[in-house]
Amino acid sequence: MPLFIVQFAHYNEDFRLAELEALSALENIPISYDAQHYSASSPFLLITVASAADAAKLVRRAILIRSIIEHWGSGPSYADVFAQVKETPERWTEYQHVSFKFSVESFGWSLTQAQKIAVIESFSFMAFKGPIRMQNPEAEFFVAEQYEEDCKAECPPEHVWFGRVVGRGSRELIDKFDVKKRSYLGNTTMDAELSLVMANQALARPGALIYDPFVGTGSFLLTCSHFGALTLGSDIDGRQIRGTAGFRRNTSGISSNLEQYHLSDRVLDTLVFDICNNPWCRPSMFDAIVTDPPYGVRAGAKRLGRRTGTIPERSLRIIDGVENHKRPEYYPPTVPYEMSDVIEDLLEFAARMLVVGGRLVYWLPTVAGEYVPEDVPMHRALRLVANSEQPFGGWSRRLITMEKIAPHDERDAHVSGASHEPAHKNFRDRYFSKFEPTAAAQTSASDCD
Template identity: 70%
Template structure:
């Protein structure tokens, strides 16, 4: 298969391959590449795809990919690069009379305009005779100088590697600006960053005809991004005030509805409901193509479930205030008790194992303590296959984007008994207590 140069945005580097592989599944485009050739220190990856048309299709909704180019050559110097390019003169003959442009970029060093012009002129041996056209040319050529990442105050004088090719497709990084939370009419203290929300929609394979559910919907970030890609979505939360925009941190009116109107997505969001996911009303059996969520882990909002300190679960209250049944008031919030993080995740996997269709995906965030993390901490389930585990570090702690795929049916009874049991406490257990104690040792009695 022909080779193509993938130019990543070099943001969230640990997420790039996971998104690329998800796009391969989503678009039905087979790719081949050497995983060991990808480095977090470089935004370039060489992959094999059957054709330029399929390469363009592969990246058209990518968030972490800037462009993909048909591979024409590479080298540690321009002499090496030119020698390889000249081996296949048939490649450039068809572009002799076309309008064209060159894009010259550097990684690890900013190139001056004078340097870019010199690079472009060095390719004069190609003999292109068509007009230069900076907007919408017939052909665009990509030159990339990779100087590498460095902690030194001054960049390297010469590039470590140079890549050259013809651009055949671009990602959808413009969507990061479109869904920028600063532009959103309604948001809260748990609203997810737009870029990562979009990446999660790709990881979940959200597409026209699929049904996506967020059991901790909050202010609805994932409803927006998944629905934008054509999926039908729905969400629930134990706190209806966040959904309605009456929790005291709103910006705008009408809560989630304001954002749906802003992005003209109301027709794809089926509903938002209020209940405790531990006591959900859904029928038994599979029904969702994807579950995409950010479980509350206590940094900005603590997880809660229905209950009282005495251990009972509150039922519907018929107390009447100002002529309105208490549980029907917009500002009503039922009695709740803390919901420990490891219990949240265990319940989430059990729920996904039952409610996802086979082939459906669970995409969720898992917080971990950096010094305590062990790969064995990732909860497993026999009905779910781990697809990706990408880390976003914050120093003493990280959050990991976990993607799992349902591979087999499981009965609703006792599904949690199949969860793996780590030999030690997972790094996300009692995470809220660890976070607010600045990750000092927390005794079992302290976490109650």
């Protein structure tokens, strides 16, 4: 099969392959590559795809891929590249009379304009006769020089890549959905790049029904709906949905963002209830669940309830002729909701409510120095697809993608995880204690000494 060069953006490196695999599944385009040749420190990866048309389709909505290039040659020197190009002259003679341009890039070192021109002129043996057109050429040729990480002075490139650009990703969407441009946002609004990556991980597409059970200010409704999905969201705190919780810029809530991005017709509704006491009666309802559970860095997670188990009288009061629970500023009585319980309930909910083949995409916070892969909770009906880390020093959050592989069976409801205390247990308390080792972690460490 033909070889293609994937040019990744040099951001969120741990998420690249997960998104690439998700796009392969979404577009139903088989790919193959040698994972041993992938490096987070390099923006390039060779993959095989059936055709240039499939390659372009594969990356057309990618967020972490800048472009995909039909591989014509690569190697440690230009001599190696030239030799490979000359082995298949039928490739470049096809483009001798069309408009064209060369794009020259470097990674790990900066090339002067004169050096870039010299690189372009070194390919003069291809004898292109068409006009040079910098905007919208009929053919674009890509040259990249990759340098070693420790290159401190002028040195030869470690690797040279050359080929014809056949497709580009959709990184312009990051600017379109930039939170700084939104009418409404809150202090937990997810940044645009990762929101879009999550929509790809969830296989958001026309005809899919996608749900966010902790919708907050609605970031995932926007990005999943942009890709054509019908979306729903709910939250225990209706003030966030309505925009009456003191967030800046706009008090019209999520609806103002939907109007801004012309997505009102794709968001079916935003509802107020506790996911632990949800109204969904029909199982296997959603094609994907995409969410950022409340893990308590800015505010502790809550669920409906009262420590005594009764409803406070104040929630039943009538003020100025309006029942208290119907007032815009009303917030229901709640009790703390521990992070590990949130995740276990989320997995059980996903196992019941996803269609077979549907995906759960969620964030799992964890203490960086204590995390082990076994910390990720598992369910018998769900298969782990991807686990990508975004580090923040003493802690990190992991984007977990799971796929439902079997029908849910009430008799076999089961969530399993690590036999030890996972690194996301009591995360809020750990965060504010600056991640001091727990007694369990200290005992484990002493056992290893």
